[in-house]
Amino acid sequence: MQDMFRLDNQVAVVVGGAGGIGEAIAMGLGQYGAKVIVASRSMEALKKVADRIAKETGVETKAITVDVTSEESMEKLVKSIVDQFGTVDILVNAMGLNIKRDALEYPMEDWERIFDVNVKGTMVACKHFGRVMKKNMQGKIINLSSVRGIRGYGGGNSAYCGTKGAVELVTKALAIELAPYKIRVNAVGPALVITPGTIHIKENPELAQKYRSVIPLDKLGAPEDMIGASVFLASEASSFVTGQTIYVDGGLTAS
Ligand SMILES: NC(=O)c1ccc[n+]([C@@H]2O[C@H](COP(=O)([O-])OP(=O)(O)OC[C@H]3O[C@@H](n4cnc5c(N)ncnc54)[C@H](OP(=O)(O)O)[C@@H]3O)[C@@H](O)[C@H]2O)c1
Numbered sequence: 001m002q003d004m005f006r007l008d009n010q011v012a013v014v015v016g017g018a019g020g021i022g023e024a025i026a027m028g029l030g031q032y033g034a035k036v037i038v039a040s041r042s043m044e045a046l047k048k049v050a051d052r053i054a055k056e057t058g059v060e061t062k063a064i065t066v067d068v069t070s071e072e073s074m075e076k077l078v079k080s081i082v083d084q085f086g087t088v089d090i091l092v093n094a095m096g097l098n099i100k101r102d103a104l105e106y107p108m109e110d111w112e113r114i115f116d117v118n119v120k121g122t123m124v125a126c127k128h129f130g131r132v133m134k135k136n137m138q139g140k141i142i143n144l145s146s147v148r149g150i151r152g153y154g155g156g157n158s159a160y161c162g163t164k165g166a167v168e169l170v171t172k173a174l175a176i177e178l179a180p181y182k183i184r185v186n187a188v189g190p191a192l193v194i195t196p197g198t199i200h201i202k203e204n205p206e207l208a209q210k211y212r213s214v215i216p217l218d219k220l221g222a223p224e225d226m227i228g229a230s231v232f233l234a235s236e237a238s239s240f241v242t243g244q245t246i247y248v249d250g251g252l253t254a255s
Pocket residue numbers: 015016017018019020021022039040041042045066067068069093094095096097117144145146147189190191192193194195196197198
């Protein structure tokens with residue numbers, strides 16, 4: 001059974017791979033044998049992650065910069081990976097941002113920024129890596145959604161919820177359109193995950209309790225909690241699964 005989850009010698013790219021969740025997923029893919037490329041804007045952050053994964057797993061790794069809001073930058077990333085690794089088997093879109101603003105005051109330049117990274121960035125990556133996968137007649141794409149992609153939230157989250165809802169439907173639409181090329185497209189939808197960007201929640205007992213109170217498993221998410229679903233969706237174990245979002249949320253969306 002374990003062989004179904006192995007990713008030996010597959011080439012995996014994690015965009016946003018130096019982020020809290022991206023790094024954990026990149027490490028998980030490496031632990032299951034994939035060669036791992038991490039990509040985002042800061043080379044310094046990427047290099048640390050690539051070096052750590054190589055040291056801890058022994059797989060080949062690479063750090064390459066990309067700005068997902070630029071289609072040209074994405075094309076360069078794809079070319080650089082194909083030149084160096086020959087192909088791409090697995091794409092994880094783990095970049096993203098949230099800009100919380102009151103709905104009635106929402107600055108439209110912030111709205112555009114968040115849609116640019118979360119939605120357009122995801123589509124641009126799927127488009128250009130998808131072309132390589134189409135040639136190979138196989139590929140696995142995993143987009144990071146959120147419980148906020150299926151549920152409405154207040155507190156300034158209108159843009160973020162909109163982007164993640166869009167990511168979920170783009171995931172489904174691409175799953176159908178790319179199925180003839182044996183490219184599977186799925187998503188992972190976390191509840192709150194404690195990363196450097198959200199550590200202040202864990203450190204504030206009242207706030208932490210507020211978040212935990214809506215999670216049946218009574219626990220805040222850790223980046224490593226995202227590894228299992230991601231390895232599953234990247235591997236043969238999920239060969240008949242496409243167009244789905246797996247909510248890794250301690251049961252939050254079960255009710
Ligand atoms: N943490 C949570 O509670 C949570 C919950 C549900 C869903 N999610 C989703 O999970 C994903 C990862 O979240 P996270 O918490 O790991 O976020 P994070 O730690 O802030 O990491 C985000 C990553 O995105 C990259 N990025 C941002 N803008 C970019 C751009 N224009 N081009 C390329 N890369 C860019 C960042 O690197 P650079 O800035 O160096 O480019 C960083 O590596 C996101 O899609 C997020 O919405 C997170």
